Amino acid sequence: MMQEALFYSFNLEQHVPADHMLRSIDRFVDLSGLRAHLQPFYSSMGRPSIDPELMVRMLIVGYFQGIRSERRLCEEVHLNLAYRWFCRLGLEGQVPDHSTFSKNRHGRFRDSDLLRHLFEQSVQRCMEEGLVGGEAFAVDASLIKADASRQKGVEGSRGLPPEATSRAIDEYLSVLDDAAFGAASEVTPKFVSPADPAARWTAAHGGQAFFAYSTNYLIVLDHAVIVDVEASTAVRQAEVSAAKTMIERADERFDLYPERLAADTAYGSAETLQWLVHDRGPATTPTILDSLNS
Incomplete structure (x- = not known):
C-alpha cells in the first residue's frame, strides 16, 4: 500500500510560466494608490472588508481572459494557479463571493468613480511610455x-x-x-x-x-x-x-x-x-x- 506524504513543499511562483501573459501585465499594474482613493468609502469599524486590490486584479483577469460572468470569474480564480498568483491569493487565499462584485460596483466603486480613476492612471502611464x-x-x-x-x-x-x-x-x-x-x-x-x-x-x-x-x-x-x-x-x-x-x-x-x-x-x-x-x-x-x- 502506497503511503502519501504528510507535508508538501509548493511554491506558486514556480508554477506560473515565465512567458505567461499575466506576468507581462503584472509588471505594469500599479495599484499602490487604490486604498487611499477608497479610504473615505470604507468604515473604520466592523469586520475587515474584502481587499479592493484583490477585486480589481480579478476584474483585470476577467477582462484579459474574456470572462464576463462574475460568478464564473470567481470559480476560475479559485481553480487556476496563474490567476491566484496574479491576484496575490496564494494557495489558501479565499476568493470573494460573486455577489461582492455587484455590491461594490453599484456602491463604493461607483460612488468613488474608481474605474475612471484607474483608467486615467493607465492612460497616464501610456503617455509616460511614449505611446500617446x-x-x-x-x-x-x-x-x-x-x-x-x-x-x-x-x-x-x-x-x-x-x-x-x-x-x-x-x-x-x-x-x-x-x-x-x-x-x-x-x-x-x-x-x-x-x-x-x-x-x-x-x-x-x-x-x-x-x-x-x-x-x-x-x-x-x-x-x-x-x-x-x-x-x-x-x-x-x-x-x-x-x-x-x-x-x-x-x-x-x-x-x-x-x-x-x-x-x-x-x-x-x-x-x-x-x-x-x-x-x-x-x-x-x-x-x-x-x-x-x-
Whole structure:
C-alpha cells in the first residue's frame, strides 16, 4: 500500500510560466494608490472588508481572459494557479463571493468613480511610455447588448407601467436630461424595456432588433491606445455628444487635443464640424474630420 506524504513543499511562483501573459501585465499594474482613493468609502469599524486590490486584479483577469460572468470569474480564480498568483491569493487565499462584485460596483466603486480613476492612471502611464501623442485620433462607437429581454419590452408610446420600480428605473429617470441619454433624441423609442429602460431598441446591426447601449471610444491611432471612453444610449445623436465629451475631457485631463480626427460620416454634421473647427476658440488648432469609410 502506497503511503502519501504528510507535508508538501509548493511554491506558486514556480508554477506560473515565465512567458505567461499575466506576468507581462503584472509588471505594469500599479495599484499602490487604490486604498487611499477608497479610504473615505470604507468604515473604520466592523469586520475587515474584502481587499479592493484583490477585486480589481480579478476584474483585470476577467477582462484579459474574456470572462464576463462574475460568478464564473470567481470559480476560475479559485481553480487556476496563474490567476491566484496574479491576484496575490496564494494557495489558501479565499476568493470573494460573486455577489461582492455587484455590491461594490453599484456602491463604493461607483460612488468613488474608481474605474475612471484607474483608467486615467493607465492612460497616464501610456503617455509616460511614449505611446500617446496629440496628432491623429479616431472616434467611434460599439453597440453593447443590454441584459434585457426582447419579449418583455413594452411599446414606447405606452411608457413604463406606473407601478414599475427598480434601481434601473431610478437611474433611467435620473439621466432623462443627460445629452448622452434621455435628452439625446426626442424620438419615442419603438419599445422600452421595464428591466432596463435606459437601453435603446435598435436594429443598427441590420438583423433582429435588440436593446443596447453604445460604448464610445477616443483612440490614438499610432498605437491604438484608448484615451477616453463614454457610455451613451444607442442613437447617433448621443454618440456625437459623447464624442464631444471625450475630446473635451482628454483636453482637460491630459492636455490632449487632436490635430486630425478620423470618424465615419455620421459624425460629419455641420454642427459637429462647427464645434470642432470654430467653437473651441482661436488658440485651438483646427481639427479636420476624415471619414473612416474612405
